[in-house]
Amino acid sequence: MDNSALQEKVKSVFVLYLKGKGGRCTPERLEVLKTVVDIPSHFKLDTLMELLVQKNFRVSRTTLYNTIYELEDAGIVSACRIGHDMYYEMSFERPRHHHQVCTRCGRITEFQNIELDEAIAKAKYRRFTMADYTLSVYGICTSCVTQMRREEKKKKNKNINKQ
Amino acid sequence: MDNSALQEKVKSVFVLYLKGKGGRCTPERLEVLKTVVDIPSHFKLDTLMELLVQKNFRVSRTTLYNTIYELEDAGIVSACRIGHDMYYEMSFERPRHHHQVCTRCGRITEFQNIELDEAIAKAKYRRFTMADYTLSVYGICTSCVTQMRREEKKKKNKNINKQ
DNA sequence: GTCAGTGCAAACTTTTTGCAACTAC
DNA sequence: GTAGTTGCAAAAAGTTTGCACTGAC
Numbered sequence: 064m065d066n067s068a069l070q071e072k073v074k075s076v077f078v079l080y081l082k083g084k085g086g087r088c089t090p091e092r093l094e095v096l097k098t099v100v101d102i103p104s105h106f107k108l109d110t111l112m113e114l115l116v117q118k119n120f121r122v123s124r125t126t127l128y129n130t131i132y133e134l135e136d137a138g139i140v141s142a143c144r145i146g147h148d149m150y151y152e153m154s155f156e157r158p159r160h161h162h163q164v165c166t167r168c169g170r171i172t173e174f175q176n177i178e179l180d181e182a183i184a185k186a187k188y189r190r191f192t193m194a195d196y197t198l199s200v201y202g203i204c205t206s207c208v209t210q211m212r213r214e215e216k217k218k219k220n221k222n223i224n225k226q
Numbered sequence: 227m228d229n230s231a232l233q234e235k236v237k238s239v240f241v242l243y244l245k246g247k248g249g250r251c252t253p254e255r256l257e258v259l260k261t262v263v264d265i266p267s268h269f270k271l272d273t274l275m276e277l278l279v280q281k282n283f284r285v286s287r288t289t290l291y292n293t294i295y296e297l298e299d300a301g302i303v304s305a306c307r308i309g310h311d312m313y314y315e316m317s318f319e320r321p322r323h324h325h326q327v328c329t330r331c332g333r334i335t336e337f338q339n340i341e342l343d344e345a346i347a348k349a350k351y352r353r354f355t356m357a358d359y360t361l362s363v364y365g366i367c368t369s370c371v372t373q374m375r376r377e378e379k380k381k382k383n384k385n386i387n388k389q
Numbered sequence: 390g391t392c393a394g395t396g397c398a399a400a401c402t403t404t405t406t407g408c409a410a411c412t413a414c
Numbered sequence: 415g416t417a418g419t420t421g422c423a424a425a426a427a428g429t430t431t432g433c434a435c436t437g438a439c
Contacts, residue, residue, distance in 0.1 A: 087393060087438050108428085123396040128429070144307035147404090149428085163354045174352050182345040183361070189337050191326045194365040198346070202357040250413050250418055271403085286421040291404070310429090312403085 066101070073100050073139060073155055080137035094120050095130040099140060104173060105152040105162075143197050145171055161197075165204040167211075172204070229264070236263050236302060236318055243300035257283050258293040262303060267336060268315040268325075306360050308334055324360075328367040330374075335367070 077096055078088055098114050099106075108127060115122050122130075131151060134140035141154035145164055150171075159180055160173040183196055203211075240259055241251055261277050262269075271290060278285050285293075294314060297303035304317035308327055313334075322343055323336040346359055366374075 085393085089394060089438070091395070121396095124428095125397080125430085126395055129394075144309075147307075163351060163356075165354070166357070172352065172354070174354075176349050179345055179349055182342055183363070186339050186342055188326060188363065188365070189335065190368040191328070191335070191337075191363070192365045192368075192371065193326075193363050194329070196361065196363040198359065198361045200346070200351065200354070200356050200359040202351070202355045205353040205355075208355065248418080252413070252419060254420070284421095287404085288406090288422080289420055292419080 069156070070097060070100055073153075076155065077134070077137055077139060081133070086133070091122050091126050092130050092133065094118075095122065095127065096134065096139070099134065099151075099153055102153065105143070105145075105150040105171065107148060107150060111151070143199075145199055162199045163204070164199060164201050165207055166201050167203055167207040170204060174200075232319070233260060233263055236316075239318065240297070240300055240302060244296070249296070254285050254289050255293050255296065257281075258285065258290065259297065259302070262297065262314075262316055265316070268306070268308075268313040268334065270311060270313060274314070306362075308362060325362045326367070327362060327364050328370055329364050330366055330370040333367060337363075 074093065074096060077092070080086075081088055081092070094115065095111070098111060098118070098120075102111070102114070108131065111131075112122070112124070112127060115127075131140060131142075135142060135151075139153060139155045140151050142149060142151050143162070144150075145162055146169070158175060160175045161179070163172045163174055165171075179198070183198070184193070186193075237256065237259060240255070243249075244251055244255070257278065258274070261274060261281070261283075265274070265277070271294065274294075275285070275287070275290060278290075294303060294305075298305060298314075302316060302318045303314050305312060305314050306325070307313070308325055309332070321338060323338045324342070326335045326337055328334075342361070346361070347356070349356075
């Protein structure tokens with residue numbers, strides 16, 4: 064599906080959702096949605112704000128929060144806490160994925176793993192019916208490992224020179 | 227291991243950690259640690275504050291944050307975001323577990339699942355070395371399901387009486 | 390015309406920071 | 415004695431709320 068087709072589809076879902084609850088299709092909501100759909104992965108509310116400013120579309124923080132919550136409710140956007148920050152991302156028709164957080168550089172990347180998803184879906188829960196889940200994995204990304212090795216080498220060389 | 231043995235063990239770990247980095251064993255830190263060890267599961271910083279107040283032990287918020295961060299660093303406490311709130315829990319010598327969050331009543335319970343842990347440990351990650359992870363499962367707990375059914379029944383009965 | 394939605398400012402919550410006084414070592 | 419810690423108060427960051435005005439229906 065190309066971007067404009069996705070845009071249309073998501074928009075119609077949101078419009079239907081709004082109609083269903085007696086909500087209104089304001090230009091703010093539609094523009095926020097459009098911007099969100101164009102973001103390829105997770106984003107902070109601040110980033111979304113900036114993107115809208117870049118488009119010369121002024122929205123208040125209040126409306127941004129309001130709209131994001133509506134989008135969550137409509138099942139188009141999902142929220143997740145990573146570390147100390149709140150991130151959002153379009154979840155509509157995106158395959159499920161998880162987040163890898165590098166505890167050194169802070170970069171957050173995504174990975175998919177169907178076996179894992181199945182294991183979580185099949186797991187037995189205590190007096191509980193699972194509907195959704197978030198998995199965040201913490202560790203070190205390979206580029207940080209490389210960098211750390213390089214730094215260590217430098218340190219060792221310095222020590223040798225000192226002796 | 228009974229509670230006082232655990233208390234001793236955890237304390238010695240913390241003291242060693244503090245010595246190792248040239249930190250100091252202040253009465254505040256030791257009392258916070260003792261209180262944390264006595265909490266059976268996850269807690270908010272505010273709850274910890276209240277428990278200390280109940281003990282007539284005055285600590286400032288600043289010190290509480292400071293100490294919790296030290297405890298995290300020492301590997302005694304781990305932090306996790308659930309929904310909009312930050313929780314802490316003693317992780318020292320506790321088996322790994324995950325959180326089930328009921329999206330209706332907000333109650334957070336724990337569950338263990340070794341197969342899941344193994345699946346996560348064995349999973350292939352993209353340019354990344356996994357060190358730790360958090361899994362939060364969202365859904366409805368059985369007591370909420372029961373309550374919802376009861377309410378639905380009541381509603382139906384009302385409608386029948388109206389007709 | 391009506392009522393939901395918007396934007397602003399202010400409030401609120403949680404966490405961080407600067408600094409003087411204190412105290413563990 | 416001295417450096418790490420504490421507690422306060424203020425600042426900062428993120429989110430929510432009250433309210434008058436606006437505009438989608």
